[in-house]
Every structure is written in structure tokens, then in C-alpha cells.
Amino acid sequence: MFLRIGRSSGAVLLSRCLLTGGLSVPKAAWSRNVTALAVGRTRRRRELFYYPNEVCFRNCSTSQAKMNCWNCKQLLDSVPAFFCNSCKTIQPPAEGESYFKIMDCDYTFTVDTQKLQRRYLHLQRFLHPDNFSQRSAKEREYSESQSALVNRAYKTLLKPLSRGLYMLELEGMHLEEGTDSGTDSAFLMRLMEINEAVDEAQTPEDAEEIGRDTRGKLADLTGQIDAALHKGELHAAKALLVQMKYYANIEEKVKGKLSEFM
Numbered sequence: 364m365f366l367r368i369g370r371s372s373g374a375v376l377l378s379r380c381l382l383t384g385g386l387s388v389p390k391a392a393w394s395r396n397v398t399a400l401a402v403g404r405t406r407r408r409r410e411l412f413y414y415p416n417e418v419c420f421r422n423c424s425t426s427q428a429k430m431n432c433w434n435c436k437q438l439l440d441s442v443p444a445f446f447c448n449s450c451k452t453i454q455p456p457a458e459g460e461s462y463f464k465i466m467d468c469d470y471t472f473t474v475d476t477q478k479l480q481r482r483y484l485h486l487q488r489f490l491h492p493d494n495f496s497q498r499s500a501k502e503r504e505y506s507e508s509q510s511a512l513v514n515r516a517y518k519t520l521l522k523p524l525s526r527g528l529y530m531l532e533l534e535g536m537h538l539e540e541g542t543d544s545g546t547d548s549a550f551l552m553r554l555m556e557i558n559e560a561v562d563e564a565q566t567p568e569d570a571e572e573i574g575r576d577t578r579g580k581l582a583d584l585t586g587q588i589d590a591a592l593h594k595g596e597l598h599a600a601k602a603l604l605v606q607m608k609y610y611a612n613i614e615e616k617v618k619g620k621l622s623e624f625m
């Protein structure tokens with residue numbers, strides 16, 4: 364339940380990219396988000412949020428380079444490409460591609476979850492292995508791996524906690540389980556009290572009240588994390604995500620308690 368935070372070399376690489384001001388990045392490498400930038404945003408914010416992951420982050424993929432269809436050899440016109448536009452054949456998954464890109468979502472903590480859900484259903488309708496039962500072994504394999512990748516991307520981006528952790532990972536920071544990250548003791552004491560209160564709740568109303576408070580706290584943290592990320596305050600965002608992790612655990616515990624009353 365305790366978390367330790369470390370930095371990977373990706374962060375160093377990122378700082379290097381930031382130092383160069385992105386000048387070495389080919390124009391074509393910028394994601395479409397860059398062009399959607401509102402005028403007047405600060406340079407720092409732009410670089411943090413709209414820097415193309417695939418160019419300078421640890422999770423670099425080579426998929427940014429244009430690929431050819433494995434079947435008809437035509438150049439694929441998008442990255443990631445799920446199908447070839449020419450022969451309509453399913454393509455191998457772009458492993459290492461940013462989940463935000465796979466799900467066609469803006470790279471931001473306040474992701475549009477309704478859009479995310481629509482994209483998920485849309486992709487799965489076409490990628491689902493059931494659609495490929497009569498196709499070649501290769502196509503069946505690609506549909507299974509594409510479908511699994513989309514599932515993973517969707518699940519990661521859907522919940523604020525996993526989304527935030529994933530964003531920190533893309534920025535080169537890790538939250539590893541096992542050790543305390545220096546969360547202050549007053550906070551831990553408070554959490555222990557809430558945990559005890561859940562254990563001791565005598566009625567569904569008692570448990571529900573704690574659940575309400577916890578959801579409020581989580582909503583509060585979501586706003587704070589978003590603000591910290593937008594300001595480029597990664598360490599602050601990390602500390603807030605650790606708090607979110609604790610509150611998310613309490614939320615689960617309350618759910619468990621409520622089911623005991625049923």
C-alpha cells in the first residue's frame with residue numbers, strides 16, 4: 364500500500380528535449396494536439412502536455428515512422444493504423460504507442476471519458492476476434508493483440524488514478540509499490556482513522572456517509588492533480604496521486620462494507 368517514487372532515464376531525456384525547445388523535432392512528428400493549441404498558453408505547458416510522446420519519452424515506439432501494410436505493402440496512412448485503407452486488412456498492433464493516441468484522446472488528465480468510451484466501443488466492434496474466426500491465423504492473431512491493447516489502453520485511461528500514474532510514467536516517473544514515498548504522518552493518521560470508521564460502521568448510512576466524503580475528496584484531488592500537471596509540477600502531482608491511491612482504497616473498502624449490509 365505504500366508507494367515509492369523513482370525517476371527513469373526517460374525524465375533525463377525529456378529534460379533534454381525541453382532544453383532544446385523541441386527544435387530538433389520534425390514538424391510532422393507533432394501530434395494533432397499541437398495544432399489545436401489555443402494561443403496564449405505558456406511555452407512550458409505546451410512542451411509538457413503536447414510534446415509528442417513517441418519522439419522523446421521512454422516509451423518510445425518506432426511506430427511514428429510510416430509503415431507499410433503487411434498484406435498489400437501499401438503505405439499506411441495513419442499511426443496507429445488498425446486497418447489498411449487499401450486492402451482493409453487488420454494490421455499488427457503498434458506496441459509502445461501512447462494509450463492517448465490509440466484512444467484518440469487529448470493528452471490531458473481531464474480526459475473526455477465519454478469520448479473515450481465511444482472510441483473504445485467503436486474500435487472493439489471492428490477489432491473483436493469474433494469477426495476474424497474465418498480469417499487467416501495471422502489476422503486472428505492481430506485481432507487478438509489489437510483488441511487486448513485497446514482494452515488495456517481503455518482501462519488505464521478510464522480511471523483518474525491509473526490515468527494519472529500512466530501520465531507520470533510517460534513523463535519518466537514511477538510509483539512503485541513497496542515503500543513509503545514520504546507521505547506525511549498526519550495524512551496517514553487521518554487515513555487510518557477513516558479506515559477504522561469504515562470497519563466500525565454500524566449502518567449502511569454510516570458507511571454511505573464516509574463514501575460520500577471520500578468521493579468528494581477524490582473529486583477535489585482530481586482538480587488539484589490536473590492543476591499540478593498543467594503547471595508542470597510533476598512532484599506535486601505525484602504526491603497528490605499517492606493521496607488519491609489511499610482514498611481510492613477507502614472507496615473500495617466502503618463498497619465492500621455496503622455489500623455486507625445487503
Ligand SMILES: [Zn+2]
Pocket residue numbers: 432433434435436437447448449450451452
Ligand atoms: Zn493493405
